[in-house]
C-alpha cells in the first residue's frame with residue numbers, strides 16, 4: 399500500500415506532468431503544422447510504404463463487406479507477406495546474417511487484445527499466427543521454436559522462405575560486408591497497418607522479416623506491443639517502420655497514442671515521437687530511418703519520419719493513394 403508521503407509525491411509528479419503536457423500543447427513548436435488528412439473520414443486504412451497500396455485494397459475489401467477492422471488488417475498485411483518479390487516481409491524476406499529468414503509480427507484489436515510472434519521461421523503468414531496467439535491462448539507473445547511448434551500444431555505449413563533472389567542478395571552482402579552486421583538497410587521495410595471499420599472500431603497489424611542481415615536471434619520493434627504497434631480504440635493507433643532498436647527504446651507507438659490521448663493530433667504526435675529519437679544522442683543517427691503513421695478515433699491521420707524517403711498508403715473516401723511523409727532531418 400502507498401504511504402501518504404509516497405502518495406503525495408506521486409500526485410505531485412502526476413500534476414507536474416499534466417501541467418508540462420498542457421504547456422507542450424500550448425508551445426507552438428509542438429503543435430502540428432501538417433493537419434494529416436484533416437477530414438476525419440471513416441472507414442479508413444493506412445499502411446506503411448508502397449506495398450501498402452495492394453495491402454490496403456484487400457483490407458478495405460474486407461471492411462466494405464462488413465468485416466471487423468482486425469480482420470481487415472490481418473487480410474491486408476497477408477498480401478505483402480505472401481509476395482515472394484517483397485524482400486522485407488514474409489516469404490522472400492531478406493535473411494539474417496546466417497542466411498535464415500526470421501519473422502516478427504503483431505496484431506491488436508478494438509478490445510485491447512493483442513498477440514505476437516517473434517523470431518519465427520518457415521511460416522509465410524506470421525500475422526495469422528499472431529492472431530491465433532491473441533484469440534486462442536492466454537498469452538501475448540510466442541517466440542522462435544515455440545512459435546513454430548504452435549503454428550504447425552494449428553495447421554500452418556512449414557515452408558522454405560528463402561527465395562533464390564533473397565539468397566543471391568545475401569551472398570552478395572556477405573562478400574562486401576565481411577559478415578559484419580549493419581544498422582540499417584535502405585528499402586528494407588516493414589508493413590504496419592491501421593484500420594477503422596464501418597462501426598468505427600480501430601485495429602492494427604505489423605509484420606516484417608526485420609532488419610536484413612541482423613545477428614541471429616535479433617528481434618525488432620514490430621512484434622513488441624507499444625513499440626512497433628499500439629491501438630486504443632478510444633483514442634487511436636500508431637505503428638512504426640525503420641530501425642527497431644530506436645523505436646523500442648522510445649516505446650514509439652505507445653508514446654504516439656498517449657500523446658493523442660493528451661490532445662495531440664496524429665501528425666503532432668508522430669512528429670514528437672520522431673523528435674524524441676532525433677534528440678536521444680544516438681551515434682550515427684543520420685544513418686537510420688524511422689517512420690511512424692498514426693490515426694485517431696475521428697479518422698484523422700498523421701505520419702512523420704527521420705529522413706526523406708518514407709511514404710505510406712492511405713485509403714479513404716474511395717481513393718487509395720501513396721503519400722510522401724514529411725521528415726525531421728531536411
Ligand code: SD4
Pocket residue numbers: 586587588606607608609617618619620638639640641642643
Ligand atoms: C525492425 N522495424 O525489425 C523493423 C524493420 C523495418 O524498415 O521496418 N525496416 O527493426
